[in-house]
Amino acid sequence: MRNFISERAHEIPPSGIRKFFDLVLTMDDVISLGVGEPDFRTPWNICESSIYSIEQGVTSYTSNKGLQTLREALAHHLQERYKLTYDSEHEIIITTGVSEGLDIAIRAIVDPGDEVLIAQPSYVSYAPCVSLAGGVPVPVECVEADHFKLNPDTLMEKCTPKTKALMINFPNNPTGAVMTQGDLEAIADIVIDHDLLVISDEVYSELTYEGSHVSTATIDNLRERTITLNGFSKAYAMTGWRVGYLCAPKEICDAALKIHQYVMLCAPVMGQVGALEALRSAEEEKNSMVNEYRLRRNMFVSGLNRIGLSCHVPEGAFYAFPSVKGTGLSDVEFAERLLKEQRVAVVPGSVFGAGGDYHLRCAYAVSRKKLGEALTRMETFVSGL
């Protein structure tokens, strides 16, 4: 029998933490800071409205773009909250999570051989999605000295005549870095000079702890060359509902919609109903979750610095990204031994690409009690080195 696996599928690198996964399954009493999702339950009013809709028989396909009511509510929300202007009829697609939005955004714009710059450390699926579309992922390293923001000079160096797009994610997974208005303006000129498109994954936008989130498409002259991706997973603790959205100027949106309608048809209707309820009346619930993350962040980051793992204060998302340089271990060694010896699971930073090595991603989306216990265990581990 011949090998049926496509070259593309074959060439995607396996997950960098497979062995951690296997290891953790054999252990008890592990505190996992490895999970990139809220530990809260979805606010009840969201669940209840979705349950009710199922009882009412709302179980069919929706329009490819998603429920009109949801798109309208979203357009209003984006305007009010982020000063983003998108037409609900032609510029918004409800996607099956941001993951799908990412995939169709890339496939809508990337031709074989196109280079796509990826600000790294980054979410693990960006580069594989570019490769799957036939593009060439090119990492642009964000360094600790810049608080993991995208540095305009570094960006400029990576631009070539083949560069088509730039992918960014702020607030950032895994570093928690955010880009201010000024930071974004500094890269805007380069983007425009090189005639690039920006794919801006803003799924952590609601989890911004200092000041307010600035959306890439609100920067002068960037709207027409930006695809904004966002979703409900992180802000409303709705990871399993799989609802995200893609916003872009009509021409780009139309192209993405063609792909979406063939590969996904539409996002699950129950999720869309829940998302609508989230926009209508879960503001309080969202705020109280965000406030709790803020308390945990302060507690956890000050704890990390106290035990000798230096960590910049992440201004968004729910990840701390401490350095292990002072310990003499690599991030992979540190994470593996910490798991084996003290039963705390964290993700080695190198998994997230350039700039991630010698760091750990610790998600503080766990209870304060567990965070406190994790800190105690980490302190025992570090002081035993």
Place this chain on the structure above:
Amino acid sequence: MDEKDLELLKILEENSRLSAREIASMTSLSAAEVEARIHALEDAQVIRKYTTVVNWEKAGNGEVSAIIELKVSPERDYGYDRIAERLSRFRQVRTLRLMTGTYDLQLLVSGKNMQEVSRFVSEHVAPMDRIRETATHIIMKSYKENGNMLFSEQEPERLPYSF
């Protein structure tokens, strides 16, 4: 009162056993500042008491509670205040509120058993001057008290790692 005080109150309302040092690590205050602010809030009686949410049903002391609705004729010059304060002084009255709607005062009353509660209502509450009508509702089971769910929920399963 400022934003920091409100933040402190929210943290304490959720868990009043946190130490000043723990609270300091979560906020931008030092432990000494946290202590000073808490003292000030106590002095101003914004913080009334530190207490514990107990699931008495689980503790199994057999205590009985009832909601009692009272229709009351208000007093000239005092309205409901004097009678409400008078009722509040009884140990058995755990909560007392003035309500809009078909009745005036709502009492949450607790006692060792049904007899004690009914004796209290019939001997002390109902005969009191200006009380025109009482309605007693025995609490059969409590599911949520002061924002705290009293039934156990399973923790949802999460993957050990996700990106």
